[in-house]
Structures are given as structure tokens and as C-alpha cells.
Amino acid sequence: MIRSGIVHIVLFFMYVLVQAMLLKNLVLFDSAFCFLYVAFVLLLPFELSTTVTILIGFFVGFSIDIFYSSMGLHAFATVLMSYLRNYWLSVITPQGGYDTGNSPTIATNGVQWFLVYAIPLVFIHHFVLFFLEASSFDMFWYTMLKIMGSVLFTMTVIIFLQFLVPQRRKI
Amino acid sequence: MERLLKFVYEYRAFFTFLFLELTCAWLIVENNQFQSSAYFNSSNRTAASVLGFSQGVREYFSLSTINKDLARENAILRTALEQRNQRIFAEQIPEIKDPLIGNRFEYLGAKVVSNSTQFYKNYITVDKGKLDGIEPGMAAISISGAVGKVKTVSDHFSVLISLLHTDEMVSCVVKQKDYFGTAQWDGADARFTNLRYIPRHANPSVGDTVVTSGYNAIFPKGVLVGVIRSASLNEESPFWDIQVALAQDFSKLSFVELVKSNLKHERDSLESITISEIR
Numbered sequence A: 001m002i003r004s005g006i007v008h009i010v011l012f013f014m015y016v017l018v019q020a021m022l023l024k025n026l027v028l029f030d031s032a033f034c035f036l037y038v039a040f041v042l043l044l045p046f047e048l049s050t051t052v053t054i055l056i057g058f059f060v061g062f063s064i065d066i067f068y069s070s071m072g073l074h075a076f077a078t079v080l081m082s083y084l085r086n087y088w089l090s091v092i093t094p095q096g097g098y099d100t101g102n103s104p105t106i107a108t109n110g111v112q113w114f115l116v117y118a119i120p121l122v123f124i125h126h127f128v129l130f131f132l133e134a135s136s137f138d139m140f141w142y143t144m145l146k147i148m149g150s151v152l153f154t155m156t157v158i159i160f161l162q163f164l165v166p167q168r169r170k171i
Numbered sequence B: 001m002e003r004l005l006k007f008v009y010e011y012r013a014f015f016t017f018l019f020l021e022l023t024c025a026w027l028i029v030e031n032n033q034f035q036s037s038a039y040f041n042s043s044n045r046t047a048a049s050v051l052g053f054s055q056g057v058r059e060y061f062s063l064s065t066i067n068k069d070l071a072r073e074n075a076i077l078r079t080a081l082e083q084r085n086q087r088i089f090a091e092q093i094p095e096i097k098d099p100l101i102g103n104r105f106e107y108l109g110a111k112v113v114s115n116s117t118q119f120y121k122n123y124i125t126v127d128k129g130k131l132d133g134i135e136p137g138m139a140a141i142s143i144s145g146a147v148g149k150v151k152t153v154s155d156h157f158s159v160l161i162s163l164l165h166t167d168e169m170v171s172c173v174v175k176q177k178d179y180f181g182t183a184q185w186d187g188a189d190a191r192f193t194n195l196r197y198i199p200r201h202a203n204p205s206v207g208d209t210v211v212t213s214g215y216n217a218i219f220p221k222g223v224l225v226g227v228i229r230s231a232s233l234n235e236e237s238p239f240w241d242i243q244v245a246l247a248q249d250f251s252k253l254s255f256v257e258l259v260k261s262n263l264k265h266e267r268d269s270l271e272s273i274t275i276s277e278i279r
Helices: A002-021 A038-042 A050-068 A073-091 A111-134 A140-164 B002-010 B012-032 B045-061 B063-091 B264-278
Strands: B105-115 B121-126 B139-141 B146-153 B158-165 B169-174 B179-184 B192-196 B209-212 B224-232 B241-246 B255-261
Touching (some): A038 A050, A038 A140, A050 B012, A073 B012, A111 A140, B169 B224
Antiparallel strands (some): B121 B158, B139 B255, B169 B209, B179 B192
8 A cells, every 4th residue: 555655646646747857848739638647647546535635646746736737727627537436436337346456457357448537538628628728618619629638639648558558467 | 504515415526616716717827927936837847847848859959940049149239339339420310318217127038948839828937037037927028029028026937928818909000100019819820910900091002110119118119010911801890900920930939038127116107107197
């Protein structure tokens, strides 16, 4: 438990630094953003309570906000996503349930399950983020284009990283 | 009381959620107000140095462009100075007597630490702060044209509102024709901005230069904003629909100059007296 905690603290700093230094500058076609940091919340262990997940989500979002000069914006979207995460997890429980100590990754539950799990949550995060930033529905379709492009980009990178970094399957 | 506490404990996840979302909403609203002094943004020292590192790497690749721009600006300034000296000499024009008017604007160079162009509300972080004399409300310009104005300052860094911010409005004038309007970005393309409130009877044409008017005491008069790219007039609209190609390429911004307006306080207090007398 303690070891997993330390690993997650290190991961937290890695996600934030990668986001601030690398992915902040990486925007495809001026419309597709990569908010990889959501993966930190998505890949937290199953047995974490909703309250703790929300708090972690808040700290991740808030750290990102500092680098994007956008007070509260990322925090708002990430807290909402973290709140919905555990409910969504219980809705899509596979037969036999989850193994405690595991994380919702491709390695534990397969690609198809992971897509069903991650895409709606990432979409909600991006939807709230972009419309909150625009603070109007004036350019609805342009904002939707940004959201769709970013969901695609973020999901591709999240899935890519899981194949790239070998995951140990805890039994 | 006990049952109330029990109820709160039962739904602690929901209440934590509610509390955090309200906190975030408050932060967002607070941040949207101009000239707030926030500590937790990219003017924070640690955040700025991290961002500065990645900007440093990027800047390394654009060094030759930066040098070229600086050389160009030097040449322009030298020519302007020489012309001015000749005029003073030839026509016996006395130099401006009042040093306060002469030194109305002070310029401070600063390096861009972080910049974005793809959001609806873009901010620029630069490496000069309160200790260098930067204050919220100062204008930022570059070699090519207007850039934005200072929003928040920390000791060593400050955050600017870019012209590419949907809430940022700059008072402008069409140079040859003296019509006043307001430049405001619509959030779509980082190369173009919109010039609003040019009345129907005006006759702006493609290629006209748009400069700052100097009416709001933030920007000096006559800073280049851009060139009119297209102008159209709707049947029922009271104003022209004008698109301006920005003079400054915001995706390549690396150095800015911050303009300190020394007479701003005097002017503002005079204007506020007038306004309160009208009421």
C-alpha cells in the first residue's frame, strides 16, 4: 500500500511535468490538444474511495492550472471526471467483478473494456473544459471540433503509452 | 444534529465533490476579473522556471529569426532617429520642453517564458515582475505590433492577457481615415482579429493600417495592430464587419517590451473626477 502510494506520487509529478513542458507545446492542427494528465486519474486503483479520487483529481487539475494560467478550469473538469469515474466503473463491471489491488488498464481488462471505460470519461472532461473556457456556445461547432480532435489525440496517447510501458499484472 | 452529521458522512463523496466544484467555479470567476493578484498561476516562480526551460529549448531553434528581427528593429530605429535629428536641425524645431511629457512612456524589455495561441483565452508569461517595476494594466508591444496587457504580477514574473483573448478589447483607429473602433478576437484563427464598431458611413478598404488609438491610456498612440484583410457591410447591421490580419505572429513571440505609462494615474484621476461630476 505504502509502496503504491510512493509510486503514485512519483507518477503524479511525471504526468504534470510532461504535460507542462512537452504536451503544452504539442497541439495538432491548432485544434487537437493532448491532456494526458487525465490518465493519472483514470488509472488509479479500483478500491480507492470516491472522496479520495475527487481530492486527487482536484490536486492534479489544480497543478495543471498553474502551468496553463487558467485558474480552476482544469481542476473543475478533472474533479467532475473523478466523481463520475467510480460510478461508471460500477456500471460497467465485467462478469466476476474487479480484482482488488489492480488498476483499470488494458492489461487487466482488455482493450475493448478499456475503450468503453475511458472514452466517455475523457469526453466529459474535454467537453466541460473547452466549453467552460469558451464560456459561451457562440462557436459551438468549432469547439466541438476541438473536443473531438482532443479526445482522439488524448486517447491515442493513453493507449499507446499502455502498450509502450509494460504493465505488471498483480495477482 | 447527530442524524445530520450521519447524513453528511453518508454522502461525503457528493459533498466533497460539491465543495471542490464550487471552489473551482469561484476561482474561475475570480480569474476572469481583470487585474486580480493571484499567486497560483504561471507567474509563480517554480512554475515559470519549468515553463522557461521548455521555452528555452524552443527559442534555441528560432535564434536566427530573433536576431534578424532585432537587427531590423535597430535599423528602423536608427533611421527614425536620424530623420528626427535632421528635422530638428533643419527646421529649428525646439525639443519638447516638458520632460514629463517627453518621458511619458518607458519601455522595459522582457523575455517570453510561456505562450499559447490555440485557446479562447490565451495568456503570455514573461520574465519581468514587480521588482522590475511591472504593474497590472501596463501594455505589452513587440517589434511587429501590439501584444497585450499585464494581468497579474509576482516578484519576478508577470502574466499578460494576449490580444488573442476573447475578452480583451483594444481601442483602435484606421490610420489614414481616422475612424475609431475596437479590436476584439473571436477565438478562431490566431492570425486574424476583428475590428468592431466602425460605423456604416465609414469607408474602410482592404489594406488599410489599423493602429492603437491611445484613448485608453494603456497603449501608446499609433502602435501597429494589423492590416485590414477583408471588410464587408451587412444589410441590417449598424457596423462594418472587418477582419484584420495581425502584424504580430503570436506563435513566434519570443521578446516583448512592456510600456509603462507615467502619466496614467494623472489622466485616470482627472477623467474619474469628470465622470463623477457628470453624475
